[in-house]
Amino acid sequence: YKKEDSIVFHNGEFINAYDVLINPYSQSLHYGNGIFEGIRSYKTANGARIFKALEHYERLCYGAKAMHIPVNYSVEELIEITYSLLKKNNLEDAYIRPLLTTGADMSLLSSKESFLTIQCWEWGKYMGDKLLKVKTSQYQRPNPKSCIVDAKVTGHYTNSILATNEAKNGGYDEALLLDMNGYVAECSGANVFIEKDNVLYTPPKGNIMPGITRQTVMDICKEEGIEVVEKYFTLEELKEADSAFFTGTAAEVVGLQSIDDYLFPKKWETTHGYNLMHLYKNEVLETRKTSTTL
Ligand code: PMP
Incomplete structure (x- = not known):
């Protein structure tokens, strides 16, 4: 995920990961008010398949709602965007990390603004195979x-x-x-x-x-x-x-x-x-x- 040529989805666009600009006043940075997911896609006999995509994006939306953070996409759109992102990165076996961050707001009310970034990268079994x-x-x-x-x-x-x-x-x-x-x-x-x-x-x-x-x-x-x-x-x-x-x-x-x-x-x-x-x-x-x- 340090690859400089990786493409991410950020605020409606597919752009280079290193071109993403994060607002230093983002409430997510200061107070940890952001929502993320950890999803995997697998290379199957029928091509790349995002495992339990619906469940993961529903959990993202549940978390956002619970924290009063708006999500500007439907679950169906999020899944579609993620498949496009995998294609743009030429990945089938991948770990996918959607991240919803909040706007510049130093009050302790959830910011009404939200930004969605989705990243993906190749990642082996996180804790390895050994006991x-x-x-x-x-x-x-x-x-x-x-x-x-x-x-x-x-x-x-x-x-x-x-x-x-x-x-x-x-x-x-x-x-x-x-x-x-x-x-x-x-x-x-x-x-x-x-x-x-x-x-x-x-x-x-x-x-x-x-x-x-x-x-x-x-x-x-x-x-x-x-x-x-x-x-x-x-x-x-x-x-x-x-x-x-x-x-x-x-x-x-x-x-x-x-x-x-x-x-x-x-x-x-x-x-x-x-x-x-x-x-x-x-x-x-x-x-x-x-x-x-x-
Ligand atoms: N517990 C915690 C604290 C986690 O962060 C995760 C990863 N989301 C899990 C359990 C496992 O959840 P899942 O199977 O949905 O990845």
């Missing part, structure tokens, strides 16, 4: 009574940055964050599932980002007859799990090796997570045959 060594963070996820946790507000991600810095500086790969009640919430940029006695558990919506990958994985589980229970669980319960994995658009499905140096006992290749990692890949590439179409 992750995860550390519980000293930072909790933002309290839903203080902000709208299910909106992808730019400013909320200072919490993710604190937790990730802490984990990486401690020699770990990623951070696990608890919610304000001390229950397991999610990773800094992905959701968490654990497996215990053949059943999967994941925290319910409410104190987490309701991940589109999380939902996709639960849908696959339903078709595959894998039991998933949405419930709050503690860090102690997580440490007694047989295995665990993270889900997210950037990370896809990735297994955990350990939490706070406790090793998960079940061999990754024999877990539901491993199976789902492959089923998810087949789903995004449109090669997965669901039980209903068989």
Whole structure:
């Protein structure tokens, strides 16, 4: 994404990324009042396909509405623009980053002006393929009574940055964050599932980002007859799990090796997570045959 010749969509035009001008008085810079998304497109047998484009752009619009930021495009237009952008950048396998920023307004009211920038670049599996060594963070996820946790507000991600810095500086790969009640919430940029006695558990919506990958994985589980229970669980319960994995658009499905140096006992290749990692890949590439179409 540092490529100087990459084309971005900015305020109605396709222009060079380095020609984008951002107003220094933008409220997004000063107060973190902006909304973004993280989307992927995949090179499928039928060409580039943006995975769950509708769900991602609906979440962008939901976040914008929640923060009183206008969106000057319909979801259909946003999807169309994104396909054009991929073409202009000659990309099929890509990570797509729409960003809605606000105008120059130093009051603490949401600016009535908004600007949409969409960027895309080639990005491999964000957390890699190897099993992750995860550390519980000293930072909790933002309290839903203080902000709208299910909106992808730019400013909320200072919490993710604190937790990730802490984990990486401690020699770990990623951070696990608890919610304000001390229950397991999610990773800094992905959701968490654990497996215990053949059943999967994941925290319910409410104190987490309701991940589109999380939902996709639960849908696959339903078709595959894998039991998933949405419930709050503690860090102690997580440490007694047989295995665990993270889900997210950037990370896809990735297994955990350990939490706070406790090793998960079940061999990754024999877990539901491993199976789902492959089923998810087949789903995004449109090669997965669901039980209903068989
Ligand atoms: N949790 C957080 C905090 C995130 O930022 C993300 C990425 N949007 C996720 C979970 C995973 O969500 P998704 O599967 O929609 O990418």
